[in-house]
Amino acid sequence: MRRPPARLPSPGAPLPFGSDTWPQPWAQMKYFSFNPSVYPNMLSAVSREARAGDLIHVYDKEGQPFGTGFFNPKAKVAVRVMQHGTEPLTEDDLDARVIRAVKLRRELLKLDEVTDACRLIFSDSDGLSGLTVDRYDQTLSIECTSLGVWMRLSRWLPMIHAEAGTTNHVIHVDPDIALMEGIRFADVPEMDAPAPTLVRIREHGIRHHVNFEDGHKTGFFCDQRDNRLRFGQLAAGGRVLDLCCYTGGFSLAAKLIGKCEDITGVDLDEKSIAMAKKNADLNQTRINWVHSDAFTWGRQMIANGETWDAIVLDPPKFLFSRDPEDEDAKKGRNKYYDLNAVAIQLMKPGGLFVTCSCSGLLGLEEFEEIVCRAAHRNKRKLQILDRTGPGMDHPVMSNCPESRYLKVIWAVVV
Numbered sequence: 001m002r003r004p005p006a007r008l009p010s011p012g013a014p015l016p017f018g019s020d021t022w023p024q025p026w027a028q029m030k031y032f033s034f035n036p037s038v039y040p041n042m043l044s045a046v047s048r049e050a051r052a053g054d055l056i057h058v059y060d061k062e063g064q065p066f067g068t069g070f071f072n073p074k075a076k077v078a079v080r081v082m083q084h085g086t087e088p089l090t091e092d093d094l095d096a097r098v099i100r101a102v103k104l105r106r107e108l109l110k111l112d113e114v115t116d117a118c119r120l121i122f123s124d125s126d127g128l129s130g131l132t133v134d135r136y137d138q139t140l141s142i143e144c145t146s147l148g149v150w151m152r153l154s155r156w157l158p159m160i161h162a163e164a165g166t167t168n169h170v171i172h173v174d175p176d177i178a179l180m181e182g183i184r185f186a187d188v189p190e191m192d193a194p195a196p197t198l199v200r201i202r203e204h205g206i207r208h209h210v211n212f213e214d215g216h217k218t219g220f221f222c223d224q225r226d227n228r229l230r231f232g233q234l235a236a237g238g239r240v241l242d243l244c245c246y247t248g249g250f251s252l253a254a255k256l257i258g259k260c261e262d263i264t265g266v267d268l269d270e271k272s273i274a275m276a277k278k279n280a281d282l283n284q285t286r287i288n289w290v291h292s293d294a295f296t297w298g299r300q301m302i303a304n305g306e307t308w309d310a311i312v313l314d315p316p317k318f319l320f321s322r323d324p325e326d327e328d329a330k331k332g333r334n335k336y337y338d339l340n341a342v343a344i345q346l347m348k349p350g351g352l353f354v355t356c357s358c359s360g361l362l363g364l365e366e367f368e369e370i371v372c373r374a375a376h377r378n379k380r381k382l383q384i385l386d387r388t389g390p391g392m393d394h395p396v397m398s399n400c401p402e403s404r405y406l407k408v409i410w411a412v413v414v
Contacts, residue, residue, distance in 0.1 A: 008040045008073050016045050018063050023088070025050035026057040027071060027079055034399045036124045038069070038079035046073070052182055053151040057088060070129065070148030074182045080129035080146060084399075091152075094128070098156050101126040102163040105393050117201040117210070119222050119393040120164055124400040133160060134222055136210045137199050140169040147181040168195040170212045200282070204229050206252050207282045214271045223390035223406050224249060224314070227354070230388075231312055232257030234352055234410075238309030242266065243294045243343055248276030250312045250354075251287050255280075260310075266290045266297055298342035310352040313343045319359035332359065333370060341374040347413040353382070360405035367407050375413070382411040 016028055030044045038058070050056055052072045058081055060066040068089035069081035083089035101121045105111050111118045120140070121133040130146020131153075140160060144150050150173075157169060173183055197213045203225055210220045232253030238260055242251040245265030254260040265287055267273050273291045280287050290297060294315070318332035340355055347353055357367045364387060375382050388408045396404045 008078060009043055009045050015047075016059075016063060019045070019047070019059075022047070022059065023057050025054050025071065026059060028059045028061065028063070029066060030061055032060065034084065036069070036081050036129055036397075036400055037077045038081055039076070040073075040078045043078060046071075053147045055089065055091065055094075055148070070146060072147050072181060075147065075180055080124075080148065082124075082127050082129055094152065095156070095159065097127050098159055099163055101128065102160060106164070109392050111393060115201070115203045115222075115225060117203060117208075117220060117222055118225075118391075120160065122394055122403065125395045125397045125403045127397070131156075134220070135164050135166060136201050136220065138165075138167045139195060139199050139212075140164065140166050141210075141212060142169055142171045144171065144173050144183070145177050145181070147183055150181070150183045170195045203249075204253070204257065206256050208247065208249065208252075208279050209275055209282060211271075211275060214275070221246065221249065223358075223394050224356075226391045227356075227388060227408050228253040229257065230410075231310070231352075231354055234258075235260055235310035237261075238352070240264070241308040241311045241343075241346060243298065243311065243313045243339070244268075244315040245276060245289075246272050246314070248279050248287065248289070250314065251276070252279060252283060252285070254310070255285050255287060256283060262288075264288045264290060264308075266292055266294055268293045295339060295342060298339075298346060302342065302345050306346060307348045308346055308351065309348055310354075311343050311347055312354040312356075313339060314356040314358075315339055317359045318357075319362045322361050329361075333362070336362070336367070336370050337374050340371050341378055344375050344380050344413055345378055347380070349414060351413050353409075353411045353413045355409050355411075357407045358405055360402050362407070364404075364407045368409055371409055371411075381414050382409075383414055384409060384411045386410040 024047055026047045027043050028045045030042055050071050052074060054071045055068060056071040058067045058069060058079060065086040067081045067084040069079045071079050105118050105120055116137045118135055120135050121128055121131050123129055123132050130149040132143040134141045199210050201208050201210055228249050231250050235254045236258040239262040240254040240260045242265040245251055245267045248265050251263050251265040254263050265276055270291055273289050276289050318335045319329060321329040323329055355371055372382060390406045
């Protein structure tokens with residue numbers, strides 16, 4: 001049975017004792033939570049002056065200053081706390097965070113030396129809840145999931161361009177999120193010329209097209225950059241299978257970094273396969289691309305007796321609920337099991353198996369248990385070499401473990 005949506009405290013409810021001295025606007029929490037997401041049922045009172053998109057003062061249940069964050073009474077997350085403590089967060093502080101996030105990638109991590117595609121701002125992990133910005137050469141790909149961010153985007157965009165050295169931008173807002181947040185598509189600065197729908201980027205010497213209209217998420221998976229490089233190095237010279245290859249990142253790394261000759265990339269998305277072919281042409285190389293369902297194609301290859309020296313499995317997100325009893329969640333876990341079972345049966349003994357999950361609601365330990373079970377039930381074992389995640393341009397804030405979404409297991413199949 002579906003639960004009714006949580007509601008904010010009634011505007012007519014009595015105000016907390018002493019709240020007449022609190023700076024406006026404010027919200028008070030019922031109990032302690034250090035997570036940045038505060039849901040409506042976690043609030044005991046909200047000042048009558050609080051408006052959607054405001055930066056508000058947050059107080060704990062004892063009436064002590066707790067933090068500062070974006071407020072939105074219409075949203076699923078009523079308050080996004082971006083600073084905890086007694087010192088309030090100001091608009092100037094937010095501007096400084098935008099600049100600091102870009103400098104982290106360019107000055108500390110020095111990502112410009114290896115790529116012109118990276119994540120510049122990663123929402124809560126950079127203290128800017130609801131804002132994700134990827135850089136692709138001269139174009140910013142921006143994903144907005146918060147009204148508070150949307151209301152400040154026109155101020156932040158010139159700052160980000162100046163720090164990143166970019167000239168264009170494209171903005172993505174999911175229609176469902178826009179409806180929930182009350183985002184109206186206006187008041188965002190227009191560029192002098194329309195932003196391109198297709199750009200070229202470089203990553204460890206490999207060229208890629210990024211399509212903003214047909215691509216997933218912000219157009220390209222920057223988070224796998226370090227893993228693509230490592231896979232290319234470890235798969236050197238072997239026969240390679242890239243299941244759920246998207247636009248061919250792992251395949252191209254195996255070809256151009258690992259000098260592998262026999263590479264097959266498989267994906268169900270026809271547009272992704274078409275882009276993978278363009279990426280191979282861009283790098284003046286040839287790879288065997290297959291437009292097919294990975295489950296069906298993989299089982300046919302098992303029946304044909306085919307095996308590979310190195311397999312990378314990077315499927316789309318399968319899990320959308322935390323509830324282990326939710327039927328869709330069960331189906332998602334079963335998909336991870338079935339697809340890993342198929343891939344493991346296609347491995348040569350002693351071969352390299354790299355399997356990924358981008359489901360933030362699936363923990364690393366549970367994901368590894370699913371993969372190991374898939375191996376054991378097919379009378380194979382995994383010699384686990386490492387467990388990795390995204391590159392350092394996708395940091396994890398300690399009080400927001402949900403941002404640790406990408407999990408990658410590196411193993412030898414024996």
